[in-house]
Amino acid sequence: MTVGLFIPCYVDQFYPGAAIATLQLLEKLGVDVVYPQNQTCCGQPMANSGYEHLTKGCNELFIENFADFDYIVAPSGSCVLHVRDHLHDDKNPEAAKNISHKIYELTSFLTDVLKVEKLDARFPHKVGVHQSCHGQRGLHISSMTELVAPEFSKPGSLLQMVSDIELVSLGRKYECCGFGGTFCVTEEAVSVKMGKDRVEDHLEHGAEYITGADMSCLMHMEGILKRQGSKVKVIHIAEILNAG
């Protein structure tokens, strides 16, 4: 099988390490990965701001880049959810639908398709796991106490396979970080307060690193951590699963 690697625009530009780790991790697991170099963005920033009608160009470009792969994998729950729910093309409706069925967020791909049971990774640090909203509620990457259902976490189960890692417990495991796309600037006060509260939860419980499946959440929390002069770092889960 050949996997098309889809790298969110801001990961491409600001956090290439997460993308490199994703690529290396998939290759380590025996996957044939191709990165279509003409990809740009899934269109979510515009769609979530009410401008879905402007995303035709983005959608067409996405289909052009990714239509022919067996799977498409991205280190982002948010982007994958957007593509799954909102990718359409009047000229090519079948292609769009096919993509929706074969696009996966990274940790789900590892657990559901590759069915990974062990990892050759080591990360001897205290790590807090942030469960990004779109992944957990939209893609069912993990459970949450809102629903009366069995508890599970795909990122969590993969992190358990990493040696010497210590996962810290949190006060509120499933709360939103407050990034929310353009929300982070249009509702700056609430966005920052939400981010500060998340960060404090991790700090209170001794996290040295905060990880998650979405770099957007981590970028937002990193901005707050750096402003606070904190030594705590953010790191995409791909980099932990690929570590050591």
Add this chain to the structure above:
Amino acid sequence: MSSREKILAAVKANQPDSTALPDLSVFETTAQGSLEKFAEVLTFIGGKIAYVTGYDDIARMIGEQHGNDAKIVTPLRELSKLRTASLDDLSSIHDLHDVDVAILKAHFAVAENGAVWITEHEMVHRVLPFVTQHLAIVIHETDIVPKMHQAYDKIGTMSDYGFGAFIAGPSKTADIEQSLVIGAHGPRSMTVFVISANPDFPK
């Protein structure tokens, strides 16, 4: 066009295609309601429970709990000697404003939420279970259903009413900083007397 006509026309024009009602049989059960569960929940929600073998027990306990000055009313003939005032021939229901204790019979109780079902006939006056300072309810041990579905099944077999209520514990509020206060506008306390002929009854 009257507002009624306008509204109904708009509803008709705008409502979506009909979808079916779901089947409620998944909630059916033949199980009896658990007295233990009822007692646990009633206590949790601020109510009190007392196990008695008969009305003499109830009379004694009420006598002990409330002093000689208490205004006690009840339609229950078995407790007529407790009455300090009558519920008949009131010049106005406002005369009930200073009732301290009202003792009423409920039709049945619901185990899952500590509630009892009582209708106007048992209340005598609708305001009575609300205006009284302390409410005492009498039920029989065998009249407990497990959940609300069974409660409505049972109500469906009973005669019609002009007013009925589920009452679960004493009145309460947490409107002030989420601090629970028992005794808001309704009764300050609610005691359920459970009558059983079973001598091994919890006491």
Add this chain to the structure above:
Amino acid sequence: MEHSTKDHAELAEEFNRDEDRVDWHDETLWFIRSKRDKAAHSIPEWETLRETASQIKNNVLSNLHTYLQQFEQNAIANGVEVHWAADAAEHNQIVHRLINEANVVRMVKSKSMLTEECGLNEYLAKNGIEVIDSDLGERIVQLAEEPPSHIVLPCIHKKKEEIGEIFHQHLGIEAGISDPQFLTETARQHLREVFLTRKVALTGVNFAIAETGEFVVCTNEGNADMGAHLSEVHIASMGIEKLLPQKKHLGVFLRLLTRSATGQPITTYSSHFKKPREGQKMHIIIVDNGRTVQLGRKDFRNSLKCIRCAACMNTCPVYRRSGGHSYHTAVAGPIGSILAPNLDMEKYADLPFASTLCGSCSNVCPVKIDIHDQLYKWRQVLVQAGYTPTAKKLAMKAMATTLASPALYHIAGKAGRFTIKYAPFAVNNKLNPWYKQRDMPAAPEQSFGEWYKQNGKKK
């Protein structure tokens, strides 16, 4: 309802100036959400209940025309007078007329968010009618001359010291009292006198049963009953969507409502009003006020399934940190944000954007309203209708063009990184809202695309 010209973002920014208070507000509501979780998890069939309730309400909305008439017919047969109000103004006029017909100038009212929506209290006050809200939280905000901030816990935004001060000012207690027990007792005595003297009482309606013409009012305090049973005229106001087809459906809804709202198994009182008390007059006012319009909106009609439990407010991380008043509408929070734009798109255009679309609300909704999906869809509607700032429109158009072209995207990305690295002052300043309380991300030398070109697989 007062119309504030400030939008949610501005009001939320003001709310956030007192961080300790935000923490207190947030923790209080989170505590309620936790109680809700505990209650839900104690019911193994919880998700089945939600699905059942959702389907019942779907059936109601799709047969509303029939159920409304059935309800009316049965209510009339029970001796209740039924009125229809197309909008808020008509509702208020009907209430006013009924009060006049009773030859009084005072009324006691238990909680009804519908009457908040209609601005009933203000209307009656202007017409010389005194209305006393009997729900403790509502009475407090009434004395404070504020609207309620939460549909179930009206004064959740008020501290007990503040409530003590309000009672000192208006109910004559000593200054400096903050004990909730004492304050509740004060309200009990004060309102008891009101219950015993008001001839007209107004209540809301939690559920109206088409099959029998009866309606149910749920309270913990007993205030709705105290008012109604001591009154000579009982008026009950309900939205058209409050119907349930059959009485047995109450078995589902009464199991879900209070557990979702506060974590309690049931409210203290679930009062079933069917016929007027002997000698009493009972009226039901069935209100539209925009609901039929919402019913016609395919993407948004599900919002009419709402049973006003406020679980969505308690769970919403934005609501908890902005407070109900930031939404400048009677029903706030996530559900309010999908109901209000239907009433006035211009006035409420900000609300669907007051969300990160985290989806928590949809998960706790007992009737499975797809709240977060509707928030997304309202954004599309509002933008198409022209209710977003021009600057944003231009920025979005620029973004769309850039992102549809690989070449432009690469140039923009490189330029952005270059700016951050070599001219940080261009972005690290007051004009950049991100920068106010957060550092910008560091600018790597290469994007992943550039790295891949050098190091990745060629295919």
